[in-house]
Amino acid sequence: MSRITPLTGFPEWLPRERVVEQRFLDILRDTFELHGFSGIETRAVEPVDFLLRKGEIDKEVYGVRRIHADQAERDAMALHYDMTVPFSRYVLENAGKLEFPFKRYQMQKAWRGERPQFGRFREFIQADADIVDRGTLSPHFDAEIVSLIVDLFRRLDFGRATVRVNNRKIPEGFYRGLGIADTTGVLQAVDKIDKIGVKIRDLLPDEVTDEQADKVMALAGIRTADGGFATRVRALGVTHPLLEEGLAELSALIDAVAPYADGTVLADLSIARGLDYYTGTVFETNLDGFAELGSVCSGGRYDELASDGKSTYPGVGLSVGVSRLMAVLVRDDLVRPSRGVPTCVLVALADDAHRDASNAIAHALRARGISAEVSPSAAKFGKQIKYADRRGIPFVWFTSDDGTQQVKDIRTGEQVDADPDAWTPSEDDRAPRLIRKEQ
Known part of the structure; x- marks a missing residue:
């Protein structure tokens, strides 16, 4: 028999560990459905040109072909690296058959060719939930998604989970009020603040002055468990209509979720979510005591999930890193099954x-x-x-x-x-x- 060569980045759990994963997925599924979300599953492959619309992820995408295939087939299909892109295609293909607003959840595998490390795999399970509408999406759905996150982690009971929420209009309006032209460059720098802290100043665009950088850092340092963040932002002396719009939207969200959150939802103005398709609410969720994992549930609002030229489909949604969480649950034996087999x-x-x-x-x-x-x-x-x-x-x-x-x-x-x-x-x-x- 030939020697078995392990493949890194492709987890295979033992039976007892698989029981934990299955129960984990059961709780997610039950909670999604309690909140009225319908389950779907999209195909594993998408056209290559469709997946590569973002451009910067081309090195992470796995192509799919038969061993004996011509060049056209080799270039045709690839495994999806997340579920947002295939979901956008699903919405466009089925728009005439769906009832809007459409609430969906998906729990399935995705593939990404990145360097394997603890908590990051090349093959992994994601669990996504989104609310999508045609034309416009009411802002109260943002609060519904954040409340769903609170309920998910309360039911999972893996420890205290803190949901940190911001609104992209706040930093973007703030930077415009400061006179900064490259707001995207500043957002992408601030998005790294959890990893490198104040060193993000070195990543700010060259046009940003020291005085502006001080204001940028001051904004990113604001965190409150209530609506007090708005007063602190205004105290920085920067004004812009987009900033005021973002402050109003985030205040409404915090007020809406406060009765159910038990202090686990914070307004954190350092949350940026560097991807440019986010247009409003953004959030990240961290498990207390596990900073190395980073965010285990993230997402936000996007005004153009999909568009067919006639209609635009805005949405707001979350993504739970199931495999990332499994890594720490298994390593630290945080959760174990009462038995390793289903047999009673x-x-x-x-x-x-x-x-x-x-x-x-x-x-x-x-x-x-x-x-x-x-x-x-x-x-x-x-x-x-x-x-x-x-x-x-x-x-x-x-x-x-x-x-x-x-x-x-x-x-x-x-x-x-x-x-x-x-x-x-x-x-x-x-x-x-x-x-x-x-x-």
């Missing part, structure tokens, strides 16, 4: 002649939604119990010679008479659940 009951096997009877018991349990499997061999009962214990199966089902049936909780040793058409485990035992590490 192992049906013991007295001898091979009784396998049909044991299969019938397992079938009756499964018919009632209880995961069950029959022992792989008719070993001594002690060995069958050890087999269940090694796999984390909590119950073993026995049938005595007189036909009496009993189920044993091998964790406590308690054994009781049972009927496969009536016995039910506790909700905690019915399926693997997540157990959070005590801090």
